[in-house]
Amino acid sequence: VRGPGAVAAQNWVGQLTPLHATSSGKILLAYLPAKERAALLAATGLKKVTPRTVTAKTKLEKNLVAVRESGYAWALEELELGLHAMAAPVRNRDGDVVAALSASGPSYRLTTERLHELAPLLIKGADEISHRMGYLG
Known part of the structure; x- marks a missing residue:
């Protein structure tokens, strides 16, 4: 959904982005079985996209633990300088x-503090989608 400001995000549908540098990618990585995640990361690597991109496997794994604990992921200028993003998991009927x-936005609008304030709304939205897909948890 486009906001009222002059700065606008582009449509990312269909574009390939490094999983470790995006909030959506971190969600998918965080909930993969450890062996699958390790194999995927070994195959794709942890390419540095910006100076803020996490490229150390141990740091990424710590971040993914935090994602699972909090229920949402964030990427702070890891894909593009000036861009902050957050994501929450959508589950199928099997969980x-x-x-x-x-959701994403310019870092001056979607500050770290604002991102954490909005997280419960994003999680609620993802949960509603999950329930519509048959997830009962």
Whole structure:
């Protein structure tokens, strides 16, 4: 959904982005079984996209633990300088994470503090989508 400001995000549908540098990608990584995640990261690597991109495997794993604990992911200028994003997991009827609901904005609007304030709304939206897909949890 486009906001009222002059600064606007582009449509990312269909574009390939590094999983470790995006909030949606971190959701998908966080909920993969450890062996699958390790194999995927070994195959794709942890390419540095911006100076803020996490490229150390141990740091990424710590971030993914935090994602699972909090129920949402964030990317602070990791894909593009000046862009902050957040995402929450969408689950299928079996409880598997199959998608992510995300929101992004310029870092001066979607500050770290604002991102954490909005997280419960994003999680609620992802949960509603999950329930419509048959998830009962």
